[in-house]
Amino acid sequence: MDLNVLNPQGPIARSIAQLSWALFSLSGIVYVVVIVALFWALRRTRDESDDSPQTTKRLTRTVAAASAVSACILVALTLTTVFADRGLTQPSGQGAIEVDVIGHMWWWDFRYRDVTPSDWVNSPNELHIPVGVPVVLRVTSQDVIHSFWVPNLVGKRDLVPGQVTYTWIQADKPGVFRGQCAEFCGYQHAHMALLVIAEPVAEFQKWIQHQRQPAPEPATAEQQRGRDLFLGSTCVTCHSIRGTPAGSRIGPELTHVATRRTIAAATLPNTPEHLRSWIANPQAIKPGNRMPPSPLAADDLGAVVAYVRSLQ
Numbered sequence: 503m504d505l506n507v508l509n510p511q512g513p514i515a516r517s518i519a520q521l522s523w524a525l526f527s528l529s530g531i532v533y534v535v536v537i538v539a540l541f542w543a544l545r546r547t548r549d550e551s552d553d554s555p556q557t558t559k560r561l562t563r564t565v566a567a568a569s570a571v572s573a574c575i576l577v578a579l580t581l582t583t584v585f586a587d588r589g590l591t592q593p594s595g596q597g598a599i600e601v602d603v604i605g606h607m608w609w610w611d612f613r614y615r616d617v618t619p620s621d622w623v624n625s626p627n628e629l630h631i632p633v634g635v636p637v638v639l640r641v642t643s644q645d646v647i648h649s650f651w652v653p654n655l656v657g658k659r660d661l662v663p664g665q666v667t668y669t670w671i672q673a674d675k676p677g678v679f680r681g682q683c684a685e686f687c688g689y690q691h692a693h694m695a696l697l698v699i700a701e702p703v704a705e706f707q708k709w710i711q712h713q714r715q716p717a718p719e720p721a722t723a724e725q726q727r728g729r730d731l732f733l734g735s736t737c738v739t740c741h742s743i744r745g746t747p748a749g750s751r752i753g754p755e756l757t758h759v760a761t762r763r764t765i766a767a768a769t770l771p772n773t774p775e776h777l778r779s780w781i782a783n784p785q786a787i788k789p790g791n792r793m794p795p796s797p798l799a800a801d802d803l804g805a806v807v808a809y810v811r812s813l814q
């Protein structure tokens with residue numbers, strides 16, 4: 503999974519890459535022409551005709567022509583930039599879906615709204631999109647300025663607190679693309695990553711249907727004990743799990759957390775071991791983040807991990 507603006511995997515990233523190549527190649531040509539002219543001028547010796555009125559006239563014409571060419575190049579570059587930039591704010595396809603992007607210190611919330619509020623889906627740090635369909639992103643922040651950036655799919659868009667701006671994203675083919683916060687937002691700015699999961703439309707629909715379901719009931723005694731511990735502890739002051747009394751929106755939604763590939767904003771793979779060390783002491787992994795350490799005994803911690811792992 504490379505983070506590469508020159509390896510575009512969707513229409514917006516492609517227009518940005520094309521613009522970069524246009525700027526780069528034109529600047530390259532201008533650079534070579536100027537350097538060749540410079541060396542030619544340095545090597546040339548003066549001769550008698552240099553001060554003649556004809557030469558002065560010819561030079562005036564040459565300088566005027568060179569200025570006109572420079573002006574044309576600058577206007578062309580300006581127009582290309584303006585059109586590329588406009589393309590970034592207006593989705594070109596039909597049937598766009600809309601997702602809210604909400605920045606937090608230091609994680610991402612992606613919210614899929616629906617006409618029925620109970621069908622709204624929150625998918626922290628994992629943006630699922632259907633392949634070939636434009637997805638409009640309503641972008642804002644809960645706290646400080648962040649910046650949404652998925653190099654292979656879309657350029658940077660700032661998340662400004664108290665303000666909603668729009669951008670859009672689209673992928674050509676299925677794949678997992680890494681994104682990164684691109685605006686310094688505090689101590690854990692570097693650990694504010696995300697995954698974009700582009701999947702065929704049918705699979706995307708299946709995913710969203712599944713995310714709308716309440717959390718599965720505990721299947722074992724240990725998971726049951728884990729749920730009781732979870733609901734009886736401070737976890738519920740920040741997290742929500744649909745189908746249980748936990749309903750706070752301060753931290754990431756956990757209803758189907760076990761289906762996600764990573765934890766802690768794409769900082770760690772979502773494995774039982776990482777989950778265990780994260781719950782035990784998140785401050786050791788992402789110092790300064792809002793989640794406090796859990797003062798749980800080892801077997802209680804194991805039960806909570808078993809319960810969270812069951813949230814498929």
Ligand code: CUA
Nearest residue numbers: 648683685687
């Ligand atoms: Cu959020 Cu940097």
